[in-house]
Amino acid sequence: MSSKNSVKFVVLFIAIAFSLYFLMLRIPGKSYLGRVPPLTEKQKLIRDRLRKDVTTLAGEIGDRNVNTEYRNLCKAADFIEESFVDAGYKVSRQGYEVSFSRIKGRECYNLEAEITGSEKSDEIVLLGAHYDSLEGTPGANDNASGVAALLTLARVFADKKPARTLRFVAFTNEEHPFFQSNDMGSLVYARRCRERNENIVAMLSLETIGYYTDEKGSQNYPFGIMDLFYSTTGNFISFVGNIQSRKLLRDVTGFFRQCAKFPSEAAFLPEHIAGVSWSDQWSFWRNGYQGVMVTDTAPFRYPFYHTTEDTPEKINYDSFSYLVDMLEKVVARLTEYTS
Numbered sequence: 001m002s003s004k005n006s007v008k009f010v011v012l013f014i015a016i017a018f019s020l021y022f023l024m025l026r027i028p029g030k031s032y033l034g035r036v037p038p039l040t041e042k043q044k045l046i047r048d049r050l051r052k053d054v055t056t057l058a059g060e061i062g063d064r065n066v067n068t069e070y071r072n073l074c075k076a077a078d079f080i081e082e083s084f085v086d087a088g089y090k091v092s093r094q095g096y097e098v099s100f101s102r103i104k105g106r107e108c109y110n111l112e113a114e115i116t117g118s119e120k121s122d123e124i125v126l127l128g129a130h131y132d133s134l135e136g137t138p139g140a141n142d143n144a145s146g147v148a149a150l151l152t153l154a155r156v157f158a159d160k161k162p163a164r165t166l167r168f169v170a171f172t173n174e175e176h177p178f179f180q181s182n183d184m185g186s187l188v189y190a191r192r193c194r195e196r197n198e199n200i201v202a203m204l205s206l207e208t209i210g211y212y213t214d215e216k217g218s219q220n221y222p223f224g225i226m227d228l229f230y231s232t233t234g235n236f237i238s239f240v241g242n243i244q245s246r247k248l249l250r251d252v253t254g255f256f257r258q259c260a261k262f263p264s265e266a267a268f269l270p271e272h273i274a275g276v277s278w279s280d281q282w283s284f285w286r287n288g289y290q291g292v293m294v295t296d297t298a299p300f301r302y303p304f305y306h307t308t309e310d311t312p313e314k315i316n317y318d319s320f321s322y323l324v325d326m327l328e329k330v331v332a333r334l335t336e337y338t339s
Contacts, residue, residue, distance in 0.1 A: 027266045028250055029257030031236060036322050037261050046152055047321035053083070053148035054210070055312045057131065058140035065135045066173060067102045073172065076131045077109050080170045083151045087158045089113035089168075094192065098173060098183040108172040110189045113154055117165040117335070122199050125334045126167045127153060128186060128280050129206040130174030133310075140312045141302055143174070145210035149324045156328050162335035164201065171280050186280035194287040202248050202334050203291035207279035208298040208305070209237065209323065210315035220300045222274035234301035236263035237323055240293040241281075242271050248290040255333040260326035262319075275300060294327070 039047065057064070057076055064072040077093075084091045094110040117123065129146030133139025147170060154168045172185035180187075186205075193200060211234070218234035221227055239256070241249035246268040253266040271277045271285070278298070281291030299305040304314055 026246070026250070028254035031231070031264050032257070032261050033263065034261065036319055039318060039322060040325075043321045043325050046324055047317045049152055049155075050145075050148045050210075050321055050324065051312070051315075051317050053151055054140055054144045054315060057144035057147060058133070058138040058310070059312045062138045063136060064131065064133050064139065065175065066098055066106050066108055066132070066178075068135055070103070070106050073108065073132055077111060077170075077172070080111050080131060080147065080151065084111065084113040084154060084168070087113075087151075087155045089154065089158065094189060096183075096188055098178065100177070100181075100183065108185065110172055110185050111170040112189075113168045115157060115160070115162060115166045117163055118161045119163040120336070121165050123164040124167055124198060124200045125162075125164050125331065126169060126200050126203045126284075127206065127331065128169045128171055128203065130171040130185065130280055132172050132175050132185075134175045134306050137306060137308055137310050138312075140310050141210045141296075141315055142208045142298060142305060142310060143206075144312070145208060145315060145320065146206035149206045149209060149320075149327065152324050153328060153331060157331070162332075164335045166331070166335050174280055180277075180282060184280075184283060186283035187286065190283040190287040190289065193284075193289075200284065200289045202252075203281060203284045203289055204252070204331075205279045205281040205291060205293045205295075207293050207295045208302065209294060209296050210317075210320045211296050211302045212236075212316045212319040213301075218301060219297070222300070230265050230267075231263065234297070235319075236265050238293075238295050238297050239264065239266040240276055240295065241268040241291065242276065242285055243268055244285065245281075245290040245292055249292050251334070252292050252294075252330055255330045256326060259329045260323075262323055262326060 063069045064076045081091045092112040095107045129150040131147045178184045219232045239253045249268045279293045281293045284291040304310045
């Protein structure tokens with residue numbers, strides 16, 4: 001490397017470092033340091049429910065994708081719909097045919113359940129998670145964990161009266177080869193929201209949220225400089241947004257840190273950085289909505305990501321259940337829950 005290029009590299013390095021530091025300073029609150037508290041009786045019930053739902057999706061149903069395991073994908077959709085209905089919801093199915101599956105004519109479904117807001121019904125808070133898995137994988141953490149959290153939160157809020165409309169959506173076809181294509185379920189859904197001029201004020205994407213470890217050095221990042229500012233122990237939940245979603249990111253992180261004794265990291269970053277746009281919030285960004293990914297950071301921590309070993313027993317259910325209970329409080333703040 002020439003001396004001129006070396007200078008440019010150093011300048012770039014310093015600029016990135018200061019940018020990351022600036023972004024961290026703009027996030028409210030501080031990450032909790034210490035062990036997660038013992039579970040309450042309520043959280044133990046949540047833990048048992050999460051384990052059951054993850055086991056149903058990733059253990060009993062297993063690999064669920066439109067190409068080779070279409071029947072399982074449909075079974076997963078039916079299970080999610082039945083779970084919403086059992087909680088008291090009316091479910092809407094958004095069906096569409098994918099354009100480049102190996103077998104044409106297969107219809108896939110996004111599943112929607114909603115509580116109409118009592119005071120601000122035109123303002124929508126949307127929680128979403130994709131229920132398909134990468135072809136050849138059981139997808140326990142990616143993303144049965146997100147779906148299990150979605151269903152748990154739907155059950156918790158079923159008899160409540162939020163001021164804003166609260167919507168729960170299970171998306172299909174997030175994984176390859178549909179990711180960031182016109183056949184991605186959340187993109188199909190977000191485009192319809194925009195066509196209807198729906199006012200989605202907050203979108204949270206629950207993506208791979210079940211794996212936590214206190215092993216030092218277990219957390220990696222898209223580029224090395226980030227470990228100067230963020231924890232290298234993979235025991236935290238991460239809130240990730242693009243630059244346009246910075247207000248929502250601040251709100252979500254601030255609400256979480258006010259109530260949760262659980263480590264957390266957060267950043268709003270350019271979308272081209274690896275990992276930042278790797279879930280369904282990307283579809284909402286493309287349609288002008290603010291969205292935040294809630295994640296354990298997936299491949300940057302989870303050693304079984306996109307493998308056949310992504311099975312239900314790999315999830316840390318105690319940490320997972322405490323996290324979901326705290327997310328309930330965040331959603332309550334976002335929806336301005338009134339009773």
